[in-house]
Amino acid sequence: MTTVVEPQEAAERKAQSAPREGSIFEHSHPGRCGYQLPALDVPERPLDSILAKSLRRNSIEGELEVSEVGVVRHFTRLSKLNVSIDAGMYPLGSCTMKHNPRINEEIARTPGFAFSHPLQPDHQVQGNLELIWNLEQTLKEIFGLPRVTLQPVAGAHGELTGIMMVRKAQEKAGNARKYILIPDSAHGTNPASAAFAGYQIKELKSNSRGTVDPATLAEAVTDEVAALMVTVPNTLGVFESEIRKFADILHAKGAYLYCDGANLNAFVGIARPGDMGIDVMHTNLHKTFSTPHGGGGPGAGPVGVSKRLVPFLPAPTVERREDGSFYLEYDHPDSIGRMRAFNGNFGVLVRALTYMRSMGPEGLRRIAELAVLNANYIRARLKGSYYLPYDAPSLHEVVFSDKLQSAQEVHTLDVAKRLMDYGFHPPTIYFPLIVSGALMIEPTESEPKEELDSFCEAMLAIAREVKERPELVRTAPHTTPVRRLDEARAARNPILRWQK
Amino acid sequence: MSNLPETRTHRYIPNASEDVREMLEVIGVPSIDRLFDSIPAEVKLDRLLDVPGPWSEIESRRWFRALASRNATAVDHASFLGGGAYAHYQPACIDQLLLRGEFLTAYTPYQPEVSQGTLQSIFEYQTHQCLLTGLDVANASLYDGSTALCEAILLAERLVKGKKKVIVAKSIHPQYIETVRTYVQNLGIELVEVGWTADGRIDTAALRQACGGDVFAVAVQSPNFLGVIEDYEAIAAASGSITRIAVVAEATSLGIVAPPGEHGFDICVGEGQAWGVPTSFGGPYVGFMVVRDALKRYMPGRLVGETVDVDGRRAYVLTLATREQHIRRGKATSNICTNEALIALAANMYLSLMGKEGLREVAEQCLQKTNYLREKLRGIGSVKLPFSGPVYNEFVVRTPFPATEILGDLEHEKILGGIPLGRFYSGHDNEFLVAVTELNTREQMDHYAAALNAAISRERR
Amino acid sequence: MTPEDSKYAKSHEYVHVEGDIGTVGITDYAQKELGDVVFVELPQVGSQLEQNEELGSIESVKAVSELFAPISGEVVEVNEKLKDKPELVNTDPYGDGWMVRVKLSDATELDVLMGAEEYDEYVETESGH
Secondary structure (H helix, E strand, C coil), rough: CCCCCCCHHHHHHHHHHHHCCCHHCCCCCCCCCCCCCCCCCCCCCCCCHCCHHEECCCCCCCCCCCCCCHHHHHHHHHHHHCCCCCCCCCCCCCCCCCCCHHHHHHHHHHHHHCCCCCCHHHHHHHHHHHHHHHHHHHHHHHHCCEEEEECCCHHHHHHHHHHHHHHHHHHHHCCCCCEEEECCCCCCCHHHHHHHHCEEEEEEECCCCCCHHHHHHHHHHHCCCEEEEEECCCCCCCCCCCCCHHHHHHCCCEEEEEEHHHHHHHHHCCCCCCHHHHEEEEECCCCCCCCCCCCCCCCCCCECCCCCHHHHCCEEECCCCCCCEEEEEECCCCCCCCCCCHHHHHHHHHHHHHHHHHHHHHHHHHHHHHHHHHHHHHHHHHCCEECCCCCCCCCCCEEEEEHHHHCCCHHHHHHHHHHHCCCCCCCCEECCCCCCCEEEEEECCCCHHHHHHHHHHHHHHHHHHHCCCCCHHHHHCCCCCCCCHHHHHHHHHCCCCCCC | CCCCCCCCCCCCCCCCHHHHHHHHHHCCCCCCCHHCCCCCCHHCCCCCCCCCCCCCCCHHHHCCCCCCCCCCCCCCCCECCCCCCCCCCCCCHHHHCCCCHHCCCCCCCCCCCHHHHHHHHHHHHHHHHHHHHHCCCCCCCECCCCHHHHHHHHHHHHCCCCEEEEEEECCHHHHHHHHHHHHHCCCCCCEEEECCCCCEEECCHHHHHHHHHHEEEEEEEECCCCCCCCHHHHHHHHHHCCCCEEEEEEHHHCCECHHHHCCCCCCEEHHHHCCCCCCHHHHHCCEEECCCCCHHHHCCCCCCCEEEEEECCCCCCCHHHHHHHHHHHCCCCCCCCCHHHHHHHHHHHHHHHHHHHHHHHEEEEEEHHHHHHHHHHCCCCCCCCCCCCEEECEEEEECEEEEEHHHHHHHCCCEEEEEHHHHHHCCCEEEEEEECCCCCCHHHHHHHHHHHHHHHHHHHH | CCCCCCCEECCCCCEEEEEEEEEECCHHHHHHHHHHEEEEEECCCCCCCCCCCEEEEEECCEEEEEEEEEEEEEEEECHEEEEEHHCCHHCCCCCCCCCCEEEEHHHHHHHEEECHHHHHHHHHHHHHH
8 A cells, every 4th residue: 555656667657557538428439328218108199299399409419329338337447546435544634534334325225215205295204204303313412402404415505504594593683793703714615605694704813722712702793793603623623622602702792603513523422512502503414424425425414503593494394293203394484494495415314314323322422532533643643744833632633734844845735646646545735724735634533543554654754755855746646547737727728528 | 431342343433442552652641531631521521422323234224124114105106206306217337336435435526636537527427417408517516406596596696796686487496496585585686486377388478577677687497397398489588688597407308308508598507316316305416507608707616627637648627616615715606515426426327328319218208108198187077287388297287176185095096196286386276296207107107097087086076 | 027117016916107008917926926827807998996996806726816906097908818828927927917908097196106126125025035
């Protein structure tokens, strides 16, 4: 795994065997076919009699003619150009790339779930409703909050849902207010979501620990502030130890405390947002609860709320009757409305609940314990070789910078690219924005010690290479299917679809 | 420390007590607990979570399968359910390929050198979307059809300053319209609904009248929620120079229905679920958006572009990223980050397998079979087909009796017979939507007609 | 070399005045800081600019910066070449990489801008080198 390949050798080897795959549009040959349908079993009527020619299209020019063999090989070959968590550690900070158990996949494919339809009446989908109800109960317990909506289908979608609820509650109280406070270390979706809920953003400066000072917050909270959006632990992996004070400061002024729960993996089962005074939070089922990232989605972003915000939850909610049956309740007059057609990403919900049941109470806590242990192990091993801009104790992830490497004119991007030659997906880079040249490493609890050791040894080897052979790092990667790309060219004259 | 026995770990968490001991030594702390010192004691949980588990796979299978068996679904019923979620054929190889860990367990292709598989697939997916809709630029996916419509309306609003009204056809999926209302409620955008006429199509006279100077866009769905195919040209003619948005909630219709991009529409958004994605109680699905070239820099979501690497080899990369939240933050074109990449991959596989011929054949079969059942039901006394316009794979049926009762009767015959319209439109309690796809056999349809006939007779008694 | 015959704003735009027409672009220092320029968004001919107000934006692959008008006036010409060749901002910021030409409405506004030498000193303190 950690064989270091010399650039010259790598170039030669690549020339011989580099995996490549042409576009599917280059695999098309007239007359080939990748499907078969049963013959039409009803009398065929002349097309013109059922759909006028003016409303029809001609054949779809440019569409494919490829056999099933061709399609299977194409996608199999494409898959080989990816790295993935199945193949090894994928320490992308803030993304919680943990093992994706296959039992989750199997359960989600149970025909009774997979072929159920979103508009069936409640009595036909009791199994689904019971599942959703159970997931809500479990998330309520994990969050320490009285209700959770499962409608949002991504973290950012959850953020928008949560902030809209805050807005509706503020409106109801007589003033929607103008501003959402967001620390400068926040993920970009926070300000974007707040803007789409009609708010202006005021940025809060982090202190020398990388956290928010209660004094800074107190000064910023006015009668026009609707809420603070804070990530716990923050994007440096540092827990906001003053979180209870934040809640007091905000609540005293009639504002809300929003928690971006993307980093729940750091404290699931250890502490509960509801006990911290948090009013509303989302979490990402595709992070802490192991549903696969799928190359960018699908996900789910359930939102938990405190009692004061319950009336504003998106409708419908799933409720249980005395007799143990379940139903969708639409009657929520103060609801913000519907965030999406149908019932959220149900298939993702099935996977997440399967995972929660696989873990159980001890297992859920063990996630946080081992994720934090793994991150701190990396921190201990790399400290000194990489600069730690914020020395505060960190939980599930650790953020280094390229300060020590910059003297050799080697930067974070170069270190990240060189890691690929050692067989690892790079960490998140250049984020959070408060760290210049950030390298944000999140190993998760999935990694065994020997994988962490390999990773650390690769990072240490790169640190040495930076001193001894900086050019090798600056020109990395050398062993990947393609090398560094001309991203400026892609953006200057965008080619966004296949053309002959 | 957790209550797990020291010597046993969880199957998903490899490090055992020996590893833990060694690691703690390197870190220089005596116990894992100490790593959590930054969390104040008063917010720490002093007990374990009160949740079920841990379950073995055996126990999970038992419990979840029992739940699934409590659903009455297309597995053991003949299903005629549509309304924005359609049962179509999915070739077997798609799901097998989706389960490849290289696709399933990778994330957003931020690092292109090790993500070419995902990137190239998205590029191909974007190409299919352009070919199907007759427009120029498609993004990498949005959450679903309803939120794609929201994004399209917000995009259109950015194009012109100061106009705040958007016209939406009342025949757009009612839950899409509800979602739009939620999205725009704090942005000062006003929705103006335009109804339908006797053929089930948008009232173009009313549309023409509604298109005042303060309107920035019009959105219509085709086939619309009533199943009727709209006349794009007539809508274009009635709506002047404002931005036109076509919503396609039944994506297989693009195999035969004229593409909106060639008939005066600027943006096409829709739901890609019909491309063989299981109905799965409403998700995960895949929203798509395709626009004219001039609008590409206003688009939400990720875009993949072609470029070259330092050796001049063709390669793909996320591009025009300055539109997005991670760069433009509060001024981004959307807050979307995680999208529906894996479902877009499934759609790409579906479109590649079906190809030019298959997409046409699926669409023709839907069209033929739907008209077969429609004519069959027309022949039943007291059944009315309230809308005369052409349909693709769905149509409205009216009987003299409440739809829920009729559909209850059909359920006894193991038929999921349709979706009552009364839950969406007041005064339509006796109407329901019936959907037919290539999966429905003639035998099922004949049974449906007989069962409906019997149900009506029974209600009459 | 920072051209002597132009004036500079703290937000790193220059204006080169001939008669009552000012040619506006960004400085060499600014283009280097941005990296590869991939897109420039400019106002339409005929629009009115106010000194220090936003005039457009400039994008590199992974950043976007606002452009500010160094002087007030009416836009009489925009550099159409930047549409297809935004890289001109990198290769020739003071020449072919210019952005807009403005008909000055108040020449006294030039007095608040920096000269070349002053700008160079400003850049040195700002960048901390």
